[in-house]
Amino acid sequence: MASANNMKIHYGSLIGESASFLRAVNNITIFSSSDATLLLLGETGTGKELFARAIHYHGLRNPKPFVPINCAALPDHLVENELFGHARGAFTDAHSEQRGLLAEAQGGTLFLDEVNSLSLSAQAKLLRLLQDKEYRPLGGSMARSADVRVIAATNSDLLKQVQARSFRQDLYYRLRTLHVHIPPLRQRSEDILLLANHFLNEYSLQYNRGRTFFSTTALEKLQGHDWPGNVRELQGVVHQAILMCGSTVVSDQDIALASNDTAPLILSGATLRTRKACAIAQFERTYLTELLSANEGNISNAARQAGKERRSFQRLLRKYGLSRASFLKSA
Secondary structure, X not given: OOOHHHOOEXXXXXXXXXXXXXXXXXXXXXXXXXXXXXXXXXOOOOOHHHHHHHXXXXXXXXXXXXEEEEHHHOOHHHHHHHHHXXXXXXXXXXXXXXXXXXXXXXXXXXXEEOHHHXXXXXXXXXHHHHHHOEEOOEOOOOOEXXXXXXXXXXXXXXXXXXXXXXXXXXXXXHHOOEXXXXXXXXXXXXXXXXXXXXXXXXXXXXXXXXXXXXXXXXXXXXXXXXXXOHHXXXXXXXXXXXXXXXXXXXXXXXXXXXXXXXXXXXXXXXXXXXXHHHHHHXXXXXXXXXXXXXXXXXXXHHXXXXXXXXXXXXXXXHHOOOOHHHHOOOO
């Protein structure tokens, strides 16, 4: 894994170069070496499950299963059955024994997404599991060992839920043994275009579109949006844009956002930070395009002319989805 000094870290779709993102991702290496319970905090769409998977697959439990469960999708009366399973005859329709998710995750990691949605009754069962490291299937006569690491995630303020007595205080502190806050996309604006070009390249390949680029106005529109749905929203927007685009250049007209605050925002009511980011992005992409064209795709010469190290120059090219192949003399 790259260090913070290398400016870019890539774990699948965990992509970024902003300081707040790098601080969060650096915890992957640190917490992968631990077996303690971990709590991931962050808004919807920030990539909490991606972080959980990265921690699991770079950790000691890597060969064993990673089992995700969305707690919000489980009715309260099914939580115990889904987690612990049941013995034959445990209830009317229990004609055979059924393994629960804990048994499936044995030796690996159990990821509890939206853990804040569990009822107080289910929270008590989870707390007992974390304390005793064992459980008993419904209708079972013997306790079973639970050799699992629990990673939980929430998009809500658990401390406020504790104060409102809708979340157990003892469970809160048990889950929070280790914790990571994943920043929202609006707090890592440097990563918007990096992520957008990553998704554009991904979907261009998926739909056999060849080399595709964002227009300058499209980049401004992406940079000017506040992304309330975070990375997940950005990915969906780019996915639709590549389907709507009728050429190799994605224009601002191809980008459909949830709110109509982009083009007018950029022209009139944008903050200084947004206007500055858009201006820098426009300048950098134009400058890089002209430089590569003048040097016929020669990265070393272009980097030298720009006064940057080759690796740093290549990061800029990736940020804007530029490839030397498009500028070669024979192209």
